[in-house]
Amino acid sequence: MTDEPLSPTERTRLGRLAEKGRTEREELHKLLDTALVAHVGLDAGGYPLVLPTAFAVDLDGPDRGGTLYFHGSTAARWINRSRGAMVCVTITEVDGLVAARSGFESSMNYRAAVILGEARVVEEAEERLHALDLMVDHMVPGRAATIRRPSRKEVAATQVLALPLWEASLKVRQGGPDDEDDDIADNPWGGHIPLYRVAGAPVGDEGSRGPVPDDVRRRAEQLGAR
Structure with missing residues (x-):
């Protein structure tokens, strides 16, 4: 794990709304610990493709800055296109709806990460099983130790890819609207609606x-x- 700041490259250095950027890797780690779905963007062979996937993170993983793991069927075209390719992984949590006094300032509160890098195929069996356990435990901590171990057939049918957490950026929006003074004078109320994820029994x-x-x-x- 590294405590070096985020956005170490020109590709991840924020331009638009850079004031909402975060430079502490610990904030990225907190988002990755909370979120459940990542979207992987890649070149699918002449056209762009973005797909949702489960993921897990090992902050002490073998890649620079820690390792993000994702997986798919060995028969899936998108997972094979990702092998050794440059991919973009985005992870977003929506924390609220911003009810502004103008359409221009209407927005959402969010935490959004962008991670760029070359997807590494996890070939070594021990690391692959470790990554699969992490993905199970990311959904329900401790679950991997209480259920049946993966069979050889299941492991063979599953492709695991790893992405370094090194080249990443994080943007966060919090609080109410950034309304103009004239809009505040003309309209007495503006604010935000907090959103929370709540489980059922x-x-x-x-x-x-x-x-x-x-x-x-x-x-x-x-x-x-x-």
Whole structure:
């Protein structure tokens, strides 16, 4: 893990609304710990393609700045196009709706990261299994240790790619609108609507027996289940 500041290259240095940029890697790490979905952008062979995917992060991973892992079927065209290619991964959490006094200032509160780099194929078996466990635990911490281990067939059917966290930027918007003084004088109210992710109580399937496992129950409680 590195504590070097974000945006170390021209490609990730912010231009528009640079004042909303963050330079502390710890803030990026907090977003990656909270978010559940990443979008991977790549050249799919003559046309751009952006796809959602589960992910996980190892801050002590082998790549510079730590490692972001994502995966897909070995038969998927997009995952094979990503092998050794330059990709762009974006991760966004929406924290609120900004109700401004003008359309121009209407916005959202958000935390948004952009990570650029060459996607490395994870060939070594131990690292691949470690990455798959991290992805399970990113959704429900501790879950990988309580469920069946992946079979050889499942591992063979899964391609794991790794992306260094080195070349990254983070932009954050918080609070209310940035309204003009004239708009504030003409319209008495402006503000924002906070948004939160809240889980429901765990729902077992038809084959479930006994109480909800501790790892699932704790995760639901962490996400605010009632």
